[in-house]
Amino acid sequence: MKKIINNVENIVPEMVSGLVRSNSDLVEEIPGTTAVVRADAKFASADQVGIVSGGGSGHEPLHAGFVGDGMLSAAVAGEVFTSPTPDQIYEAIKAVDKGKGVLLIVKNYSGDVMNFDMAKEMAEAEDIKIGTVIVDDDISVENSEFTQGKRGVAGTVLVEKILGAAARAGKSLEDLVNLGKSVINNTKTIGIALKAATVPAVGHPGFDLKDDEIEFGIGIHNERGYSVEKIQPSKQLSEELVAKIIDEFDDKTGKFAVLINGMGGTPLMEQYIFANDTFDNLKAKNIDVGYSRVGNMVTSLDMVGISLTIMKVEPQWIDWLNEPATTIAW
């Protein structure tokens, strides 16, 4: 393993410090934590529901890169691929509560769900109103009562953008929870990997793929997917993902938002080629794309791969996606 780090234990605090120091007009650290909170001039007077997200590190720019006016109020960074602890989340909640309550956006992983849940219990004990939405957009995993359910992956960033804009527009905590549930229900993602990520503490890729193999349905923490196939041209890769995702929507009319997300080690060049094929494949299925975005948004360390997210959107959601947000990475 070759990485530009100092030592494995200090990765997260050093990363958060580097992020804050290079963006001190936008964010600041919450003392004693690895959480960051808005530091822009508007924040002091922002009279809105606070929005806190967070999770394990290794998915940068998610979440700290999306803290700012019109998106998240604070983000909590856990250790690499490890949910942050409840006390840190609780500090972030306290830092953003303006008396209107705080919405927690949580990716559906048992660790995240449990730690945010404990933080919620702590905040409620201090009479802070808390709402929670759990993002579970990864349709490569079966959803059933007997399992953990679907994972939360790249769609999270679109959820954060829409809820962030809606919160800025003055929506109540209750409205935001309902909006969030509706957005999440309409968000579906599948990811593929050409090479697994190397967790610094482990030192080698999380799984092996041969030189001509590609794994379909991976998660953002090196979770294996639903099948290993031979590498195919971008056109076919896109075709398979588009077909699988569109199949999940009962209603294929109306507008859709599309996110092509790089996993960290895949250059923009390939993401744009995949985007080009995806526009073709969606057109062939008469899907009307009302919003699109391409880039490294929800990564998995140095994983080589890509994910495709498609969201069925209401007109108002497109406006919220298009509204400017003053963050590091949106």
Added chain:
Amino acid sequence: MKKIINNVENIVPEMVSGLVRSNSDLVEEIPGTTAVVRADAKFASADQVGIVSGGGSGHEPLHAGFVGDGMLSAAVAGEVFTSPTPDQIYEAIKAVDKGKGVLLIVKNYSGDVMNFDMAKEMAEAEDIKIGTVIVDDDISVENSEFTQGKRGVAGTVLVEKILGAAARAGKSLEDLVNLGKSVINNTKTIGIALKAATVPAVGHPGFDLKDDEIEFGIGIHNERGYSVEKIQPSKQLSEELVAKIIDEFDDKTGKFAVLINGMGGTPLMEQYIFANDTFDNLKAKNIDVGYSRVGNMVTSLDMVGISLTIMKVEPQWIDWLNEPATTIAW
């Protein structure tokens, strides 16, 4: 080689098409070329010197990602790591000339210099005023009359930002050429690679590095650097680069801008850790950082590595760097 592409010959047109289709509010293709030009509402009435840049592909988001209000007017994409041809550059020049002339921002590679030069001759034959600035910020290469001179690398994006803002502010072509030369004189970069890039047509990394080796002084087209060393902690890597770069500035007072640039395969996590160490190392040398930026701006396909750019800035330049620009990637 595993890449998300269709076939090697179509990489550039498909990439440009994907970029334009996912950002149709910002840019459009110039018909018959792989060049993109501003498509925003403001462009039609923009009464300013046009700014055209371009070069080989593989450095995304450079240059097309920086086309928009306040930055480039058009960008020309050549084949992978290959300068675009004069006819394409000429089309871009024609598409952006508003009668005030066109500034060409060229990275110092013989191919780019010669092709832009031929395009300039073509445009001047049509009575379009042309100014050229040649970016040569890579101080890992010796500059002497007997050589090609220093390469143009990551500093290019800062040059584009400052000149783009200055052009929007109404500066004349002549002023922009002078400003550009002055900015370039004050911009210095060194890059390091942990793994070379794989050019799609070649199919394997451009050079080999052992598991514990790192190459100092690489260019953005797999050009080898000045030394191969054992991998070191980020703190020391940064220390070496900071020392080498700062040494080149005669005057170490005043403000400096800092760009930490990912080469394509290095996650943001490591870039922020390196940024954190760089802030420390600059502080130890009493360097006053007035602007900073971290991210994948000028990449080299899937190269794993990072570059550090430091620019001695005048107060006005900081304002120009901070001004918003409506582009895909700034």
Added chain:
Amino acid sequence: MQLTLDEATKWINSFVEKIEHNSATLNELDTAIGDGDHGTNMDRGAKAISEALSKKSPENLSELLKTTAFAMIQKVGGASGPLYGTALLDMSKAAKENDDLAALVQVGADGIKRRGQSDVKMKTMIDVWQPVADDLQAGSLSTDQVTAALNSTKDMVATKGRASYLEEKSAGHLDPGSQSSAYLFESLVEVIGG
């Protein structure tokens, strides 16, 4: 049997040591069917426990368990942090009234079930905690019993936790949280005798 403060302190210290010595093994197990960090997570917790206990010696069993719980909650994160944290915090509360070992471990197992919305046979640490609680209730605990509980997770298909995403492919591997729990109860056996 009653658990004394002295026994519990030895128990926790031995657990800390085992985690520190075996964090690579836990990471490897978690790499196979999770995300490769269970050892790193638990090691962070182990170090936090040592530090907290070295700062201030607990005055009673409940305090010891509470200090241990807080260290886990504040430093581990992931799934295992809130699970071990909840188990130990619930045990700490219960220990104020009752220091019966079997009852305490059952309280811990119940805490994990509540926090994790889970139960036995889901290929989680519960598959070690619950059998151990049962064995203690039945009167004795041996390392063989702990090992048997751990090994029972091997052929299970996970339905909770990260391994559940692998569905059938999760079978054939030990559950990492069960391995760390096995270290916990092997330490207990060392202290209370087989």
Added chain:
Amino acid sequence: MQLTLDEATKWINSFVEKIEHNSATLNELDTAIGDGDHGTNMDRGAKAISEALSKKSPENLSELLKTTAFAMIQKVGGASGPLYGTALLDMSKAAKENDDLAALVQVGADGIKRRGQSDVKMKTMIDVWQPVADDLQAGSLSTDQVTAALNSTKDMVATKGRASYLEEKSAGHLDPGSQSSAYLFESLVEVIGG
């Protein structure tokens, strides 16, 4: 000697073929001391030349050279596009007045020097073009002479083009642009005889 349209057409066709067959070799040479694309670049040019010539047969030598030049200028890019393009365009202009082969190749070499701000001994294609022009001027050209010119680039230290960034490390490798130029003049020898 005079260069006829017929000879020149065979020359260019043979060059196109050699480039298409050897693009991988050119990429490999360029990978060692450049950026690995010289074969891909030249192959794009070769295909463009074929296409342009198949669309419309040139009526005279100047037109043939011009068509070839434009194909290179518009399709190759990189350093080699404007260099070959300028050489051929200048040769096309000169061919209107003078069809002496040695004089034409010298015009081409001068065009490369002008466009590239370069000269012999800089480890560029000029180190093939100039010796070949000299040999033709002296009355004959053989593949051995072409090969000798090409091989002379091996030990040179590059001071122009991408290889110059390697400084001393550029020695020990053939210059890729000289290899493609060697193909050009080997094709010429085939046509005009050794």
